[in-house]
Amino acid sequence: xxxxxxxxxxxxxxxxxxxxxxxxxxxxxxxxxxxxxxxxxxxxxxxxxxxxxxxxxxxxxxxxxxxxxxxxxxxxxxxxxxxxxxxxxxxxxxxxxxxxxxxxxxxxxxxxxxxxxxxxxxxxxxxxxxxxxxxxxxxxxxxxxxxxxxxxxxxxxxxxxxxxxxxxxxxxxxxxxxxxxxxxxxxxxxxxxxxxxxxxxxxxxxxxxxxxxxxxxxxxxxxxxxxxxxxxxxxxxxxxxxxxxxxxxxxxxxxxxxxxxxxxxxxxxxxxxxxxxxxxxxxxxxxxxxxxxxxxxxxxxxxxxxxxxxxxxxxxxxxxxxxxxxxxxxxxxxxxxxxxxxxxxxxxxxxxxx
Ligand SMILES: *Cc1c(COP(=O)(O)O)cnc(C)c1O
Numbered sequence: 054x055x056x057x058x059x060x061x062x063x064x065x066x067x068x069x070x071x072x073x074x075x076x077x078x079x080x081x082x083x084x085x086x087x088x089x090x091x092x093x094x095x096x097x098x099x100x101x102x103x104x105x106x107x108x109x110x111x112x113x114x115x116x117x118x119x120x121x122x123x124x125x126x127x128x129x130x131x132x133x134x135x136x137x138x139x140x141x142x143x144x145x146x147x148x149x150x151x152x153x154x155x156x157x158x159x160x161x162x163x164x165x166x167x168x169x170x171x172x173x174x175x176x177x178x179x180x181x182x183x184x185x186x187x188x189x190x191x192x193x194x195x196x197x198x199x200x201x202x203x204x205x206x207x208x209x210x211x212x213x214x215x216x217x218x219x220x221x222x223x224x225x226x227x228x229x230x231x232x233x234x235x236x237x238x239x240x241x242x243x244x245x246x247x248x249x250x251x252x253x254x255x256x257x258x259x260x261x262x263x264x265x266x267x268x269x270x271x272x273x274x275x276x277x278x279x280x281x282x283x284x285x286x287x288x289x290x291x292x293x294x295x296x297x298x299x300x301x302x303x304x305x306x307x308x309x310x311x312x313x314x315x316x317x318x319x320x321x322x323x324x325x326x327x328x329x330x331x332x333x334x335x336x337x338x339x340x341x342x343x344x345x346x347x348x349x350x351x352x353x354x355x356x357x358x359x360x361x362x363x364x365x366x367x368x369x370x371x372x373x374x375x376x377x378x379x380x381x382x383x384x385x386x387x388x389x390x391x392x393x394x395x396x397x398x399x400x401x402x403x404x405x406x407x
Contacts, residue, residue, distance in 0.1 A: 064312050064322045065309070065310075065322050065323070065327075065402070065403075066307060066308065066309040066322060066323035066327050066402050067308055067309075067402065067405055068101070068102075068305055068306070068398055068402050068403070068405070069305070069374070069404075069405045069407050070102050070103060070106060070107075070305055070404055070405065070406050070407065071304050071305075071306065071375065072106065072304075072407070074287060074303065074304045074375075075102075075107065075110055075111075075285065075287075075304045076113075077302070078284060078286070078287050078301045078302070079091065079093070079114050079116065079285055081300040082268070082269075082279075082285055082301075085269055086268050086269075086275050086279050089276060089277060089279050090118055090277065090278045090279075091118065091285075092118035092119065092120045092261065092278045092279065092280045093107075093116050093118065093120065093281065093282070093285055094120040094264075094285075095107060095120065095121055095130060095282075096121065096122035096123070096282065097122075097396045098126075098400070099286070100282055100288070100392055100396055101305065101395040101396045101398045102286060102395070103404045104126060104133075105129070105133060106404070106406045108129070108130050108133040108134055109133055112133070112134045112135070112138065117137070117138055117139060118138070118140075118141065118278055119134060119138060119140045119141070120140075120141050120143075120280045120282075121140055122143060123142065123144045124142050124144065124146055124150045124153055124154045124159065127140050127141075127142040127157065127159045128153065128154075128159070131158070131159065140158075140159050141159075141160045141161075141162060141186065141223075141280075142160070143161070143162030143164075143186075143188070145163075145168050145196065148171055148174070148175050151171060151175040151183075152175050155176060155183055158184075160184040160185065160186060160223070161183065161184070161186070162185075162186050162188055162225060163187055163188060164188035164190070164196040164197045164198060165196070165197075165198060166206050169185070169187075169209060169210060170213075172185060172219060173213040176218040176219055177218045182217065182218060182219060182220050183218065183219045183220070184220055184222045185210075185219055185220070185221055185222065185223075186221075186223030186259065186261075187206065187210065187223070187225075188225050188226055188227075189203060189225075189226050189246035190226070191239035191240075191242040191246075191262075192228070192229070192235065192238065192239050193226075193227055193228065193229060193239075195227065197226060197227075200242055200245070200246070203249060204253075207249060207250055208253070211253060211254060221255045222257075223257060223259035223260065224243075224247050224250055224257050224259075224260055225259075225260070225261045225262065226239065226242075227262075227264070228263070228264075228274075230263075230264060230265075230267050230290075233271075236267060236271070236274070239262075240273070240274060243260075258277070259277050259278055261277060261279065261280055262274055262276055263275060263276075263279045263280070264280050264281060264283070265281050265284040265290065266293060268280075268281055269284065269294075282392070283391065284299060284301050285301075286303075286395070287301045287302045287303040287304045287305075288380055288391040288392055288395065289301070290381070290390070291381055291384055291389070291390045291391065292385070296379065302375070303373070303374045303375060303379050305374055305380070305395060305398075306371065306373070306375050306376070307323070307371070307373050307374055308369050308370060308371055308372065308374075309321040309322050309323035309356075309370050310322055310366075310367055310368065310369055310370075311358075311364050311366050311367060311368040311369075312355065312366060313366065314365065314366065317359065317361065317362045318349070318357050318358065318360075318361070319357070319358045319361050319364035320355050320356070320357055320358075321339070321356050321357075321358055322354070322355060323355070323372060324351055324352045324353045324356055325353050326353045326399065327398065327401070327402050328397035328398040328399045329351055329356065329372065329397075330351070330383075330387055330397065331351040332387040333348055333351055333386060333387060334349065334350050334351040334356075335348075335349060336386040337382075337383050337386050339358055339371060339372050339377065339378075340370065340371040340377035340378065341361050341364065342363075342368060342369075343361060343363050345377075345378075346358045346360050346361045379391065380395050
């Protein structure tokens with residue numbers, strides 16, 4: 054697999070992660086959503102960018118809230134971010150993992166009555182007070198307490214608060230961000246749920262509803278905290294405003310070296326096993342030193358770039374990121390979203406913070 058050059062880098066793909074671009078995106082998002090606070094979403098290994106480096110830089114930039122999805126990512130985030138940060142995890146898990154979360158002062162998203170009782174039971178057994186954010190289902194039907202069950206769950210939560218094992222610190226939901234009308238309906242349900250919780254005697258310090266798209270475009274969706282992943286990583290929404298309009302730029306850049314040249318075609322060392330979707334063959338272009346060229350074939354570990362007679366072994370091609378297409382540009386060719394292009398990049402592809 055060596056390209057033969059004495060000082061050539063290993064002949065494989067690399068994902069470089071531009072931490073200054075990340076810091077600038079964070080600043081752009083915060084300027085936009087202020088006075089709401091940013092909760093940086095770091096699920097899926099920080100959207101494939103590498104959770105350790107991302108959390109460390111975010112802390113250096115003053116980010117105080119992290120959204121970790123699963124407990125193991127939350128624990129990593131706690132280890133890196135220190136005791137001051139607030140970490141929210143919303144995957145429903147078993148009692149063992151609840152205990153792990155509570156040991157690390159992780160706040161839990163609770164979207165059903167049984168899980169609420171589990172959290173209370175674990176907190177009671179170990180001592181201390183669990184901090185939970187109740188999730189109202191506002192239409193996505195993706196885990197969440199249905200509006201008709203909300204009053205009963207509030208009563209149940211109040212009983213746990215009175216026994217001192219648990220405190221409801223937040224109310225949250227997740228919206229589709231696909232149509233303004235549907236989102237407005239969700240927001241009305243959300244407001245009703247918060248009002249009911251306050252009427253029931255809870256002090257709801259943290260209300261959060263919006264992810265990237267709504268937090269940017271719709272001020273009334275920002276509440277206290279916005280949960281943003283994509284825009285902080287410089288990933289625009291498919292079919293949405295450009296990076297320029299959003300004031301963000303891609304953080305990750307996937308490159309691959311040329312390993313062979315056959316006539317007008319060049320073979321590059323990246324393929325489907327590295328996470329490059331094979332559906333991109335014949336649909337996408339990669340960026341060479343001589344401009345954009347067609348990605349004609351995607352094999353398991355190698356791909357063919359067509360129409361590049363000037364190529365030489367060792368030349369670098371930008372698959373996505375600075376100087377090339379964005380991840381969302383590629384995603385749009387195959388009907389998916391930029392996040393998917395990023396999270397598919399195999400963990401075996403070296404990440405390099407720059
Ligand atoms: C992934 C996720 C987010 C972040 O969404 P982006 O569009 O990447 O900003 C927010 N909230 C929840 C519940 C999520 O799962």
